[in-house]
Amino acid sequence: GQLLVVDGSVVVEQTEPHADREKAQAIAIGQTISGQLTAKEQVDVYKLSATAGQSVTFAMHCFRFFYKRHNQFDQLDPILVISDATGRELSSNDDFSFADSLIHYKFEQAGDYFITVRDVDFNGTASFTYVLQTTDRPFLTAAFPMAVSPSGPLTFQVAGYNLATPTAELVSNSLPNPLPIGRYAAQLSAGSPAFNPVTLEVTDLPLIADVEPNDKPDQAQAASAPQAINGRMDAPNDIDNFSLTLKAGQTVRCEVRARRNGSSLDSTIRVLNATGGVLAANDDIHPSTKDSMLVFTPPADGVYTLQIRDLLNRGGPTFGYVLSVKPEVADFTAQCDEDRAGLGPGTNIPWYVKLTKVGNFNAPVEIRVEGLPAGVTFAPLTIPAHATDGVLILQAAADAKPVASLVKVFAKATIPGPEGQPPQVIEKLVEPLTEMEMPGGGRMIWPVETQMVSVCSIFDIAAVRVTPTELTLKPGEKATIEVEIQRRENYKDRLTLDVMLQHLGQVFGTSLPPGVKLVDAGAKTSLDANETKGRVVIEIVPDAKPVERMPLSI
Incomplete structure (x- = not known):
């Protein structure tokens, strides 16, 4: 889930129905409403009083939190309607921030007005929660540039409503100085009070700004690698073109960060190419974002055009982007499935780590966890240079007390430096993935921002014991691992033993090193309701590469 923190007063939606003007719940401009559409065809109506000439922004927050939830069956797609005391519709909006609604309206006459909240298809369920902000204060919808260097600049062009000036400054105490590399919710101000937060990216790449006209390839603005471009689709049908002078075989990675920045x-x-032929293209990196990324290797020395536009040819102040162009060098990213772990005293839980390597990266990667609660440790994990998967095993002491804390997982590698230079250390924050339940019982994983580890008092499985606890094997050899389950009293469900995280035939993570496979013959991985003992059989393939002290989870 997600918690939205606001600086005004919060009103909780009343429990009694308020679906029309006669029963409308009274609110005041400046309040934030926490509401819920719990049933099909439910409509929530709120009543407020406005003065003549008062300009008010109404902003919904709900759909943008959809992928923060575990359950993905339904989600509110809101629509907002403003009407006068007679019921005459004055303004409405369906989508502004993703599927969330936003209306800015100037009330010409003093009086009572009504705000209607409903689902666009009149659906409703317990998970249809929403937050409705109402404010006559300055409200930002965008800031430019979207990326700055650690030293600034700290002045931005701003767009939105009720703004007295087209520029704003970063609030001095909202981020450290100098600015740390990363992406932040930053507060800007043109005085007091501060505006609502906007996303600000801080990069160590050299920065340039998109300069018009560059709508056509023959108007392309010169760019280079490495560099980051602050750009914007200023109006519908805007296209931005940038020229890159590249050598044959000089691979570059071109990545857009726009939707991820709001x-x-x-x-x-x-x-x-020089004749306008398309050599590479990309729309979406991944289903989790509408941002684009491509890796391009020039077939010959020359000048190439990098072109960016909106897929639907839209544009305006809120259509900003950061386009980075970097030489493809040895590097990696890491993800961790899952984002939470609940351990009983004396038990273990696996988190599956997966590496994505680029630029011929070939080095061992050490994984560690910081911020674990008292009584919880982790088994050392180093993913070998020839592997991409590993399992991080969290361990709770037998006397661990109930506790919880947010943690961070880090991945660290050392690679050779440029010729004549010392080795280079690469350290990354491992991105957590949350499991989402999909219609039909499917499993989907989605990137999130936080991970939590907790110690709980009661679990259906009190302990899992294996014999032996360590294995040393040669290529071609097999080993049997005996497994004993300690069930809690009255826990009689069937159990399956596995060394992988898989669901409906799809493997999401594995603790098996490359060259190690499961063997069915002699194994017992399905335990009936009253059974407590099973076994797993593994085999080392003849050409398996050596690994040392790789954790194996069952």
């Missing part, structure tokens, strides 16, 4: 842009990028 932009309205649904980017698509292409690389063109």
Whole structure:
């Protein structure tokens, strides 16, 4: 879930129905409403009083939190309607921030007005929660540039409502100085009070700004690698072109960060040759984002055009982007499935770590956890250079007390430096993935920002014991691991033993090193309701590469 923190007063929706003007719940401008559409065809109506000439922003927050939830069956797709005391519709909005609604309205006459909240299809269920902000204060919808260097600049062009000036400054105490590399919810101000937060990216890449006109390839603005470009689709049908002078075989990675930074842009990028032919293109990196990324290796020395536009040719102040162009070097990213772990005293839980390698990265990667609660440790994990998967085993002491804390997982590797230079240390924050339940019982994973570890008092499985606890094997050899389950009293469900995280035939993570496989013959991995003992059989393939002290989870 997600908790939205606001600086005004919060009103909880009343429990009695308020679906029309006669029963409307009274609110005041400046309040934030926490509401819920719990049933089909439910409509929530709120009543407020406005003065003549008062300009008010109404902003919904709900759909953008959809992928923060574990249950993915339904989600509110809101629509907002403003009407006068007679019921005459004055303004409405369906989608502004993703599927969330936003209306800015100037009330010409003093009087009572009504705000209606409903699902666009009149659906409703217990998970249809929403937050409705109402404010006549300055309200930001965008800030430009979207990326800055650690030293600034700290002045931004701003767009939104009730703004007295087109520029704003970063609030001095909202981020450290100098600015740390990363992406932040930053507060800007043109005085007091501060505006609502906007996403600010801090990068160590050299920065340039998109300069018009560059709508056509023959107007392409010069760019280079490494560099980051602050750009914006200023109006519908805007296209930005940038020229790159590259050597044959000089691989570059071109990546857009727009939607991830709160932009309205649904980017698509292409690389063109001198005659306008498309050499590479990408729309979405991953289903989790509308941002684009491509890796391009020039077939010959020359000037190439990197082109970016909105997929639907939209544009405006909220369609900003950061386009980075970097030489493809040895590097990696890491993800961890899952984002939470609940351990009983004396028990273990696996987190599956997966590496994505680029630029011929070939080095061992050490994984560690910081911030574990008292009584919880982790088994050392180093993923070998020839592997991409490993299992991080969290362990709770037998006397661990109930406790919880947020943790961070880090991945660290050392690679050779440039010729004549010392080795380079690469350290990354491992991105947590949350499990989401999908219609039909499917499993989907989605990137999130936090991970939690807790110690709980009661679990259905009190302990899992294996014999032996360590294995040393040669290529071609097999080993049997005996497994004993200690069940809690009255826990009689069937159990399956596995060394992988898989669901409906799809493998999401594995603790098996490359060259190690499961063997069915002699194994017992399905335990009936009253059974407590099973076995797992593994085999080392003849050409398996050596690994040392790789954790194996069952």
